[in-house]
Amino acid sequence: MTTTVAFQNQVKSLIDNLKGICANYGLGNDGDEYKVITQVFLYKFLNDKFTYEVKQLNPDLVEAEDLQKTLEEYSDENYEMLTLQLNADTAVLQPHHLISHLYNEQNQKDFAKTFDDTLMDIARLNNEIFAVKTTGGAKEPLFERISEIVETSERNAFCRALINQLVEFSFEHIFNEKYDFYATIFEYLIKDYNNDSGGTYAEYYTPHAVAKIMAAILVKPEDNPNNVTCYDPSAGSGTLLMNLAHAIGEDRCTIYSQDVSKKSSKLLRLNLILNNLVHSLQNVIRGNTILAPYHKDENNELEKFNYIVSNPPFKLDFSEYRDDLDTKENNDRFFAGIPKTPKSKKSGMAIYSLFLQHIIHSLKPSGKAAVVVPTGFITAQSGIDKKIREKLIENKMLAGVVSMPSNIFATTGTNVSIVFLDKSNKEDVVLIDASKLGTKVKEGKNQKTVLSHEEEQYIIDTFNYKKQEDDFSVVVKYDEIKKKNYSLSAGQYFEIKIEYIDISADDFINKLNSFDNSLESLFLKSKSLERDIKNNLKTLKYD
Incomplete structure (x- = not known):
C-alpha cells in the first residue's frame, strides 16, 4: 500500500x-x-x-x-x-x-x-x-x-x-x-478540465461519493451480474460508468455511452483505457443523445440496457431543436412530454426531464438505473415531472430515492436527489432524506458538502437492506405513494411523534400562571418601547 x-x-x-x-x-x-x-x-x-x-x-x-x-x-x-x-x-x-x-x-x-x-x-x-x-x-x-x-x-x-x-x-x-489506483490518478489528471460549466452537456463532474452510492445500490454484492450492458447517455468523463463497471467487474460488462462534448469524450476514452475497458471503446459515441440517439438494435430500435447511470445537465437551451423532437417517432420515448420553449430565459429549459424519459425508455424489462435529478423533481405537483413519477408508480418500476445534502456538488447550489429505477421491484420503495448528513468544507470559492465513508455506507446499507430510520428513511408501498400525490420526498412519510409527560393538576395550574405572568411582562415592555419610539419621533420632528 x-x-x-x-x-x-x-x-x-x-x-x-x-x-x-x-x-x-x-x-x-x-x-x-x-x-x-x-x-x-x-x-x-x-x-x-x-x-x-x-x-x-x-x-x-x-x-x-x-x-x-x-x-x-x-x-x-x-x-x-x-x-x-x-x-x-x-x-x-x-x-x-x-x-x-x-x-x-x-x-x-x-x-x-x-x-x-x-x-x-x-x-x-x-x-x-x-x-x-x-x-x-x-x-x-x-x-x-x-x-x-x-x-x-x-x-x-x-x-x-x-x-x-x-x-x-x-x-x-x-x-x-486495479481501479482505485487509476481512479485517484484520473481525478487528479482532469481536476482542472472537467468542471461544471453551468449548463452545457457533460461538463458536470460527479463527486466520487455520489458515484459510489449509485453503483453500490444498483449492484449488490450478491447480484453477481455477468455479460451485462451499462449505459450513460450523458457520460461526461465517465465517473459513473467507471464506478458501475468496477462494482460489476470490468471483464463482466460492456460500456456504452454518448455525449455531445468533444472534450468529455476524449476524457472518457482515457478513463476507459486506464481502467481495462478498451473493449468498450467502440461504443463511445460523440453526439447529441436527445436529438440523435446512436445505440440501436438489429431492428433499428433504440438499444435496451441492463444498467443505466446518468448525471444529466439539469437546464439547457435546446430551443433550436425542440420542435424536431416533437414527432410521432418520439411519442414512446418522451411519453410525458417535451418542455415548451419559454419566451425568455431559454437557458432554464428542463432538459433533465428528457434524459430521464430517454433512460426509462432504454431499460431492459429487468433493467436498473440511477439518475441524478434536481430535488424539485420529486415533489412537483404538475407538468412533465409529475407525469414521469406517475409512470414510475403505475408501472411499479421504482426502487427508491435518496435526497442528498445541499452543495454535494461544489459548483452548483441546486439540491439534488438520486432516483433509482428497478423494473423488477414490485413491492416496497425506499425513500431516504440524507440532507442532514455531511460536513461543510471550502473548495476554492465554493462551499461543498463532503460525506464521510461511514455516511456513504450508512446510505447504502439503509437502502439495500430497506431499513426504516427515524427522520432518515421510510419504506413505503406504491399505493401509499399514490395517496401522497405521487410525492417521492421521504419527509412527507415520516411519522409525527408527540411526547406525553405526566403532570399533576397543581403543576399544570402553576405552569399556566407562569406563562400568564411572562406574557403580561412582555406586554408591559412592549408598551414602554412604543412610548419611547413615539417620543423619539416627536423629538426628531421638531429638531
Missing part, C-alpha cells in the same frame, strides 16, 4: 510538471492545455503498457540493454507475430514510436514535426480500436498535432521539454494495480 501511495505521488508530480511546462509556454489555464496534458499522459501510458506487454511475451526483452534497438532487429514477420500476441487493450507501437526513440531524436532540426508525426502514426495504426465515433460515423483519432498549439519558434523546445519529462518515469511496475 505504501508503495502504491508513493507511486501515486510520483504520477501526480509528473502531471504537475507537465502543467508547469504548459505554463512556461503560455498555456497555463488555456483552453488547449487539457489537450496537451491528457494526450501526453496517454502517450506515456500506452508506451509503457506496450513495453510491459512485449516483455511479458518475451522474457529475453527484460534483460535487453536497449529495448528499442533490440526490437528494431526483429524481422518484419517476427515483429508482427509478437504484436499479434498482445492483449486487445494494448496499443500496437513500432520501435520508432517509443519515447526512447524520440528522446534520442530531440536535437533534430524538425523535432516538433517528428513528435507530432509519431503521435499521429500511433493513432492511425490503432484507429480501429482506439478511435471515438461520432453519430455521423466519423472517427476521432487518439491524438492531435500537439506542437501546433504553441508559437512556431517555440515548438521544438516545447516538445523537447515534454519528452524529457517522460523519459525518466515508468508505469511498468504498476500495471497490476
Whole structure:
C-alpha cells in the first residue's frame, strides 16, 4: 500500500510538471492545455503498457540493454507475430514510436514535426480500436498535432521539454494495480478540465461519493451480474460508468455511452483505457443523445440496457431543436412530454426531464438505473415531472430515492436527489432524506458538502437492506405513494411523534400562571418601547 501511495505521488508530480511546462509556454489555464496534458499522459501510458506487454511475451526483452534497438532487429514477420500476441487493450507501437526513440531524436532540426508525426502514426495504426465515433460515423483519432498549439519558434523546445519529462518515469511496475489506483490518478489528471460549466452537456463532474452510492445500490454484492450492458447517455468523463463497471467487474460488462462534448469524450476514452475497458471503446459515441440517439438494435430500435447511470445537465437551451423532437417517432420515448420553449430565459429549459424519459425508455424489462435529478423533481405537483413519477408508480418500476445534502456538488447550489429505477421491484420503495448528513468544507470559492465513508455506507446499507430510520428513511408501498400525490420526498412519510409527560393538576395550574405572568411582562415592555419610539419621533420632528 505504501508503495502504491508513493507511486501515486510520483504520477501526480509528473502531471504537475507537465502543467508547469504548459505554463512556461503560455498555456497555463488555456483552453488547449487539457489537450496537451491528457494526450501526453496517454502517450506515456500506452508506451509503457506496450513495453510491459512485449516483455511479458518475451522474457529475453527484460534483460535487453536497449529495448528499442533490440526490437528494431526483429524481422518484419517476427515483429508482427509478437504484436499479434498482445492483449486487445494494448496499443500496437513500432520501435520508432517509443519515447526512447524520440528522446534520442530531440536535437533534430524538425523535432516538433517528428513528435507530432509519431503521435499521429500511433493513432492511425490503432484507429480501429482506439478511435471515438461520432453519430455521423466519423472517427476521432487518439491524438492531435500537439506542437501546433504553441508559437512556431517555440515548438521544438516545447516538445523537447515534454519528452524529457517522460523519459525518466515508468508505469511498468504498476500495471497490476486495479481501479482505485487509476481512479485517484484520473481525478487528479482532469481536476482542472472537467468542471461544471453551468449548463452545457457533460461538463458536470460527479463527486466520487455520489458515484459510489449509485453503483453500490444498483449492484449488490450478491447480484453477481455477468455479460451485462451499462449505459450513460450523458457520460461526461465517465465517473459513473467507471464506478458501475468496477462494482460489476470490468471483464463482466460492456460500456456504452454518448455525449455531445468533444472534450468529455476524449476524457472518457482515457478513463476507459486506464481502467481495462478498451473493449468498450467502440461504443463511445460523440453526439447529441436527445436529438440523435446512436445505440440501436438489429431492428433499428433504440438499444435496451441492463444498467443505466446518468448525471444529466439539469437546464439547457435546446430551443433550436425542440420542435424536431416533437414527432410521432418520439411519442414512446418522451411519453410525458417535451418542455415548451419559454419566451425568455431559454437557458432554464428542463432538459433533465428528457434524459430521464430517454433512460426509462432504454431499460431492459429487468433493467436498473440511477439518475441524478434536481430535488424539485420529486415533489412537483404538475407538468412533465409529475407525469414521469406517475409512470414510475403505475408501472411499479421504482426502487427508491435518496435526497442528498445541499452543495454535494461544489459548483452548483441546486439540491439534488438520486432516483433509482428497478423494473423488477414490485413491492416496497425506499425513500431516504440524507440532507442532514455531511460536513461543510471550502473548495476554492465554493462551499461543498463532503460525506464521510461511514455516511456513504450508512446510505447504502439503509437502502439495500430497506431499513426504516427515524427522520432518515421510510419504506413505503406504491399505493401509499399514490395517496401522497405521487410525492417521492421521504419527509412527507415520516411519522409525527408527540411526547406525553405526566403532570399533576397543581403543576399544570402553576405552569399556566407562569406563562400568564411572562406574557403580561412582555406586554408591559412592549408598551414602554412604543412610548419611547413615539417620543423619539416627536423629538426628531421638531429638531
